[in-house]
Amino acid sequence: MKKITLFLAAGLLLLAGQVxxxxxxxxxxxxxxxxxxDGQxxxxxxxxGIHAGAFAEIGLGEKWGIQPEVLFNQTKTEVKQDINAGDVLNRATKGHLNYLSIPVLLNFKPAKILTLQAGPQFGILMNKDNSLVQNGKDAFKSGDFAIDLGAQLNLGGxxxxxxxNIGLADTKVSDVTDQSKWTNQQIQIGIGYVIL
Structure with missing residues (x-):
């Protein structure tokens, strides 16, 4: 996954140099x-939860562009009270996961004020919440791959x-067992400001 992330970053830098x-x-x-x-x-x-970070807008003509981002992204969750936790989960019912999220979005502007966005997002897990999962090393994968869909209003700067965004089914965040199918889902709402 590190090679894929480095490849994407290098490609974006080359593309940015040409525009x-x-x-x-x-x-x-x-x-x-x-x-x-999402899981049983x-x-x-x-x-x-919250998210915060930086973005770049790289224009590829009048209507198209690429928007890479680097975000701190927090997902909170609760364990069901009535499950048999066994060796996987301890008795704590709440926890949170902090990700460094790297979406690379394709932008399409049907109008100057509106941008439609879609693209992949790779998340790198920054913490493993030991109050939720007894063995933080093994319970969650260190990475998560998702697809983002959204829209943005452009109001000056x-x-x-x-x-x-939704985690893809073949990249589950669970490393515990094949029977526990856990996928990450998020709805994000926010504001941004162009500084340069």
Missing amino acids: GAQDLHLGLKAGATLGKI DFKDGFNF FKVYGRY
């Missing part, structure tokens, strides 16, 4: 994350966005 300075913008963003881990061991429903 004019007027087609490259940098900014900061922050907002709310409504996230959940977890309560259904979204929990409040300000951006207002909403996004939904």
Whole structure:
């Protein structure tokens, strides 16, 4: 996965070098994350978290562009009270996972004020919450691969966005057992500002 991330970063740098300075913008963003881990061991429903980070907008013509981002992204979850936790989960019912998320979005502007976005997101787990999982090393994978879909309003230098991302079925965050199918889901709402 590190090689894929480095390859994407190198490709974006080469692409950024080929577009004019007027087609490259940098900014900061922050907002709310409504996230959940979908699986038989977890309560259904979204929990409040936060996200914050930086983004770049790389124009590829009048309507198209690429928007790579680096975000701190928090997912909170609750374990069902009535499950038999066994050796996998301890008796604590709440926990959170902090990810360094790297989405690479394809932007399409049907109008100057509106941008539609879609693309892959790779998440690197920064903590393993030992109050939720007894063996933090093995319970969650160190990475998560998801698909993002969303829209953004362009209000001068300000951006207002909403996004939904879902972990892909073949990249589950569970490393515990094949019977526990856990996938990450998030709804993100936030604001950004172009600083350069």
